[in-house]
């Protein structure tokens with residue numbers, strides 16, 4: 001079967017950036033920072049992206065470009081045997097992540113609508129935090145959330161049914177510059193607020209003592225966020241690299257993707273935290289609402305706040321859409337290639353399955369944690385470990401040879417990359433996985449049982 005290729009190298013980078021930049025940076029990142037003590041998390045996250053995320057991304061690229069297959073087929077062809085089950089894990093992860101990702105994306109759509117109507121601005125006190133916070137509580141669970149979850153999935157399914165690549169490229173070409181412009185303006189606004197100083201101290205100046213005391217929750221959180229935000233551990237980057245026709249320099253591509261993606265996260269924090277501190281809201285208790293409440297509160301008090309709100313949330317929606325497309329595409333391309341059913345049929349069925357799986361998340365925001373911790377801190381990390389082991393322990397020579405195409409002789413850098421992933425990366429990920437599982441069990445016995453007991 002002839003495969004399409006990206007028309008240009010930029011097309012590949014844009015698609016990968018489109019997958020990477022999404023709710024992971026804009027919604028999940030500030031939420032995690034708030035949950036894990038501010039700058040301590042920030043430092044760990046940056047370290048994970050650089051030392052683990054980047055080498056892991058190169059590994060996924062190599063497998064995709066070499067096999068030119070969907071993620072599941074790629075793993076089978078590259079490694080064979082029992083490794084084929086790893087492909088099954090990718091498919092499961094895609095389902096789980098997209099199911100709640102779509103619910104949160106539905107919130108984003110509700111905020112686009114809320115910006116048009118001014119619903120979160122409030123009449124008397126323009127944009128006071130209580131109004132913005134109240135709006136979040138109203139829309140985050142219940143019928144609105146369910147309905148907009150359905151709408152978001154319909155949009156995703158519609159686009160993917162028609163075939164992916166061109167649409168993504170165009171969307172991302174608009175989205176990336178838009179994010180930098182809109183977020184840049186908002187971060188300057190946030191800088192002017194009275195709580196900015198306190199926020200920067202909280203967000204940017206790490207306390208070593210805190211890290212030492214809390215590494216057991218920081219490590220799995222940073223690993224999960226690193227994988228989540230870079231779309232690693234479930235075959236997205238394998239799939240996208242499989243469309244690469246040419247032998248280009250994967251290290252340069254990977255660097256561009258990581259730098260762009262990380263900048264979006266950092267910028268988001270520079271907006272969210274000054275606003276939260278100025279409004280007297282605690283980042284820790286803001287939880288899943290941190291982004292929504294803070295930005296809504298800020299926009300309510302700005303001139304042209306509603307217009308800015310529509311622009312802001314529409315941009316976030318496009319970012320979420322391009323990530324969601326990459327998630328469903330892993331499952332769709334696998335189903336088409338393996339079972340030979342049509343793209344339309346595959347996409348519609350999978351979309352319906354994802355919708356049903358996500359529906360419980362609209363009951364209460366505790367389900368967001370239930371799905372999200374499982375996906376990011378356990379499943380993605382597990383997928384990542386298995387991928388890294390199969391690539392660098394069992395197929396190192398092919399991996400180095402493939403990476404060398406487009407770069408030239410790698411020399412020691414090749415062995416350095418392999419050894420870096422073989423031992424330190426895998427060990428850190430194993431520790432993260434263990435801590436992630438124990439943390440999840442605590443969550444199930446604690447907050448989640450409390451929720452169940454309360455209904």
Ligand code: PHE
Nearest residue numbers: 020022023024025228229231
């Ligand atoms: N990276 C995406 C985001 O940050 C989410 C994602 C995770 C996409 C895993 C694909 C695979 O929003």
